[in-house]
Amino acid sequence: MSEVVRLTSLAHGGGCGCKLAPAVLQDIISRVPAAAAFPNLLVGTETSDDAAVWRLNDTQALVATTDFFMPVVDDPFDFGRIAATNALSDVYAMGGTPIFTLAIVGMPVNVLDPDTIGRILAGGASVCAAAGVPVAGGHSIDSVEPIYGLVALGLVHPDKVLTNKGGRAGDVLILTKPLGVGVLSAAFKQEKLDAAGYAALIGSTTKLNVLGARLPDVAGVHAVTDVTGFGLIGHALEMANGAGLTAVIDxxxxxxxxxxxxxxxxxxxxxxxxxxxxxxGHRVEGAGEGWRRDLLTDPQTSGGLLIAVSPDAADEVLALARADGFDRAAVVGRLEAGSAGVRVA
Incomplete structure (x- = not known):
């Protein structure tokens, strides 16, 4: 094939912006019959957490997640890197360490040549190699739109699992990556993104959230989630729901x-x-209207970790984040007593 096809032109959405809207997803899940109780299932679907966790024995629990989406950029290698980084993030968000992955591949094989598809998979494999894990297999289909992602599996001590529901009143909220991935990806698709903007987009979305695997050993870390398709407000709301508290976002x-x-x-x-x-939006106070609210609801593909931590341990977490290269990590809010919801200050 001599004509170069823009990957983003083959997809109606891109990255974590492809996610079903939170209300639609909740409606669908509510129609699924409740599963029987499984004593070894430590984390399931109860609080919309980042991954499932299954106790294997007294010292090991399996973290299991899957994540895939359509292209957010046109470069095949970069698309693969972004999708793989995003999938591994859910393991890190539970405090786990990845052990291996499986590839999820859906490609329009009559449109994209084997070399392009191979570069997507190579990009994903390069990220897995950087994380110290193999791509041990997977599944592929002929699809109308290009889709790529991973099943990611990891291990964590059963007593050290980090969830999105453990926040406590008085905790501060730390965000490890800057916001704006959705805006930059929209600008890219509209051909309004310059080289510096593209570099910022790739730099953020391909940075592994390895910090998460260190957080279980930090006293005072009570809850963690990663900020992806539902935006900062949406994932703070999940944390507020789990804890039964109000998340205040600055x-x-x-x-x-x-x-x-x-x-x-x-x-x-x-x-x-x-x-x-x-x-x-009906559960959020003070967000107002306009561009700042757009940023707080902006879908983050391969976004940062949102960490609820006691104030006396916040500096330790920030120091660990910066040592891992998260130079823009910052306190962005707090949890306080009140009805489960979000208030923007």
Whole structure:
């Protein structure tokens, strides 16, 4: 095939912006019959956590997750890297260490040549190699739109599993990566993203959240989730639901990727941001309207970790984050007593 096909032109959405809207997902899940109780299932679907966790023995639990989506960029290798980084993030968010992965591949084989598809898989494999795990197999289908991702499996001590429901009143909320991936990806698709913006997009989305595997050993870390398709507000709301507390988000404190503020003020945003707000906006106070709210609901493909930690341990977590290269990690809010919901300050 001589003509170069833009990967993003083959997909109606991209990255974690492909996720079903939170309200739609909840409606679908509510129709699934409840499963029988399994004593060894430590984490299931109860609080919309990042991965399932199954106790293997007294010292090991298996962390299992799957994540896949359509292209957020056109470069096949970069697409593979982003998708793999995003999938592994769910293991790290549970405090786990990945052990191996399986590839999920759906490709329009009559449109994309084998070399392009191979580069997508090679990009994913390169990230897995950096994480110290193999791609041990997988499954592929002929699909109308290009889809790539991973099943990711990891291990964690059963007593050290980190969930999104353990937050306590008084905890501060630390975000490890800047916001704005959805805005940059929208700008890319609209051909409004310059080279610096693209570099920022790739740099953020391909940075592994390895910090998560260190957090179980930090006294004072009570809850963790990763910020992906539902935006900062959406994932803070899941944390608030799990803890039965109010998550207070400081909109001014949330770090932003370079160039994002200018783009969003010019009206660049994703449709997923609007869908996110339509799903959970009735449970959010003080968000107002306009571009800042767009950023707080912006879908983050391979976003950072959101960590609920006691104030006296916050500096330790920030130091660990910066040692791992998360230079923009910052306190972006807190948990306080009150009804489960989010307030934007």
């Amino acid at each position: 909109a001014q404190a949330a770090p932003l990727l370079p160039g994002v503020e200018t783009l969003v003020q010019a009206g660049v945003r994703t449709g997923a941001s609007t869908r996110n707000w339509a799903s959970y």
